[in-house]
Amino acid sequence: SPLNQTWDYIIVGAGAAGIPIADRLSESGKSVLLVERGWASSGRWGGTVKPSWLEGTNLTRFDVPALYQFIWTNDTDNSGILCPDVSVPASCVLGGGTAVNAGQFYKPHKDDWDTSMPSGWRSEDMVSATQKAFSRLLWTETPSQDNKSYLTNGSSLALSALTNPSYPNPYTLIRANTSPSSKNHTTSPTEFFFLNGERGGPMATYLVSASRRPTFHLLLNTTVSRILRTGSLISGVQVSATHPGGTTGTIHTTPRTGRVILSAGVFNTAKLLFRSGIGPTSHLATVHAVDGPAMINPSSWIRLPVGRYLDDAPSVYLAIRVPGLEPSAWETLYNAPDPMDVQRYLSARAGPLAEIQPSLSPTFWDTYDIPSSGNETSSDMVVQWSVTSTSLPDGVLAFSATLARGKRSRGALGIDSSLTMRPTILPYFNDAAGADYAVLNASAHALWARLLGGAIPGASAYLPAAGQGLDEYLRGAVSGNETLGLSSNHWVGSARMGEVCGDEREVVVDVMTRVCGTENLHVVDASIVNGVPSSNPQGVLVVAAERAAEVILGLDE
Numbered sequence: 001s002p003l004n005q006t007w008d009y010i011i012v013g014a015g016a017a018g019i020p021i022a023d024r025l026s027e028s029g030k031s032v033l034l035v036e037r038g039w040a041s042s043g044r045w046g047g048t049v050k051p052s053w054l055e056g057t058n059l060t061r062f063d064v065p066a067l068y069q070f071i072w073t074n075d076t077d078n079s080g081i082l083c084p085d086v087s088v089p090a091s092c093v094l095g096g097g098t099a100v101n102a103g104q105f106y107k108p109h110k111d112d113w114d115t116s117m118p119s120g121w122r123s124e125d126m127v128s129a130t131q132k133a134f135s136r137l138l139w140t141e142t143p144s145q146d147n148k149s150y151l152t153n154g155s156s157l158a159l160s161a162l163t164n165p166s167y168p169n170p171y172t173l174i175r176a177n178t179s180p181s182s183k184n185h186t187t188s189p190t191e192f193f194f195l196n197g198e199r200g201g202p203m204a205t206y207l208v209s210a211s212r213r214p215t216f217h218l219l220l221n222t223t224v225s226r227i228l229r230t231g232s233l234i235s236g237v238q239v240s241a242t243h244p245g246g247t248t249g250t251i252h253t254t255p256r257t258g259r260v261i262l263s264a265g266v267f268n269t270a271k272l273l274f275r276s277g278i279g280p281t282s283h284l285a286t287v288h289a290v291d292g293p294a295m296i297n298p299s300s301w302i303r304l305p306v307g308r309y310l311d312d313a314p315s316v317y318l319a320i321r322v323p324g325l326e327p328s329a330w331e332t333l334y335n336a337p338d339p340m341d342v343q344r345y346l347s348a349r350a351g352p353l354a355e356i357q358p359s360l361s362p363t364f365w366d367t368y369d370i371p372s373s374g375n376e377t378s379s380d381m382v383v384q385w386s387v388t389s390t391s392l393p394d395g396v397l398a399f400s401a402t403l404a405r406g407k408r409s410r411g412a413l414g415i416d417s418s419l420t421m422r423p424t425i426l427p428y429f430n431d432a433a434g435a436d437y438a439v440l441n442a443s444a445h446a447l448w449a450r451l452l453g454g455a456i457p458g459a460s461a462y463l464p465a466a467g468q469g470l471d472e473y474l475r476g477a478v479s480g481n482e483t484l485g486l487s488s489n490h491w492v493g494s495a496r497m498g499e500v501c502g503d504e505r506e507v508v509v510d511v512m513t514r515v516c517g518t519e520n521l522h523v524v525d526a527s528i529v530n531g532v533p534s535s536n537p538q539g540v541l542v543v544a545a546e547r548a549a550e551v552i553l554g555l556d557e
């Protein structure tokens, strides 16, 4: 039992960052315990949740790319997948976000590091970590093993509208993971981490190599409820069984040298810090009222601005009607897919079930210059657009704009008396100078003019509808009570990394990923990324985990 030994590294949370760092640390020969609150998702790890047509195979719903969309639907049994104690979608099964996400996988833009991360985490420092991450996790634009794309009618139309030289100012076609820092008026086939026609990512790579080492142990179905801490020194974690097969008790780190690494995701890492007496006083007081004497004494609380730099990329979509657009019929895929498609997938991992439905491609980017205003210096801001016709009526093609690196709005998170984590300030369109809205507005107008100006023959307005102005539509989309609906699930930044603990820039962890005021407690997950990157974040997170492994192993040499 993991309770009966001490561990050099205890890693909390087996997600996008937790799995890679666990693997890299276990390479050193030291003992590594990876504690995951959820159950096995992928069939490779013993997962069992699947539609009936996968019975008799080793695959689960998490392994088949096309089943990704069903995490959002009410008519599919999604119980036990999303974290019940987080008010926004967060995955609480093995793999974390990488078990349920769309698999879009992008190499970081160099400015993802250079504009917001401290020294030691700039692009020149990340070269080896990037190389390691992107040689372990491969990517593809055609997950289907016959090397074809399916239901590509919408993506082909969009790609030609973007790149057609007969329309003014065409986009340049690139391969995003070959030219990661070309994100200005460029378009690329979407890059996915699917592997051999199945979900890839950390569960299919790093976890496989880690689990071959005798010094590595994966503990599933077990929630870490708090860190065992005496002042600045961490001695282990308290755990409780979440599901059958889980473990309850206390697990200790190796005396004097052991470390605990929190990789539980933006909201759950913050919750663990709060429950361990680390955070803003008001949140610690909320936890104290619930946990009482089980919580560390207030005289030992470490006041840090955990959660005060929360960020997420807001998304707003425009949609057009396109004559003759191929219907996607994706709704039937879970319970009643076409038997021919099932046969093709099961025998050869090919066909529409091997890809996100329908092809979520291409992706395109524009970068805008933002003049200085108030305390803000001039900078640039990236808008990433993606194309899909899923969950819309037949014949409708959507273009979804995501405000990415350089966006200025910031939010905050908090905890309530049921110990549920939630954003208390949403990081959307709240910047004083209105730069975020200005960029969205400019980008949406440029695209709308292209789409309705002849770049897609016969296209007509759907959202906004004909007669409703684009400005009015955009204003409506970004205001009101529905703003959580703007989320792209790209949350980062709840434990801001800085060069100097205690300075005014809301620093929670130092460049060694160590929580300020502690000796051996680290955070390695999306919490330490100081602002949304230029593209979907998991590529940045795996690289960050590789970099964190380098610095932590360096500390222990």
Ligand SMILES: Cc1cc2nc3c(=O)[nH]c(=O)nc-3n(C[C@H](O)[C@H](O)[C@H](O)COP(=O)(O)OP(=O)(O)OC[C@H]3O[C@@H](n4cnc5c(N)ncnc54)[C@H](O)[C@@H]3O)c2cc1C
Pocket: 012, 013, 014, 015, 016, 017, 018, 035, 036, 037, 038, 071, 089, 090, 091, 092, 093, 094, 095, 096, 097, 098, 100, 101, 102, 103, 104, 105, 106, 222, 223, 224, 225, 263, 264, 265, 266, 268, 269, 272, 489, 490, 491, 524, 525, 526, 527, 535, 536, 537, 538, 539, 541
């Ligand atoms: C529906 C959806 C679609 C997305 N699509 C994409 C995409 O296509 N591309 C992309 O780049 N990004 C995508 N993302 C975002 C991406 O998945 C996340 O940014 C990423 O997974 C965050 O990584 P993380 O390591 O910080 O946390 P996570 O991956 O969330 O991992 C945290 C892990 O910790 C576990 N845990 C939490 N609390 C505890 C505890 N107390 N004890 C033990 N274990 C605990 C959780 O169960 C989970 O396994 C998507 C996210 C969602 C929700």
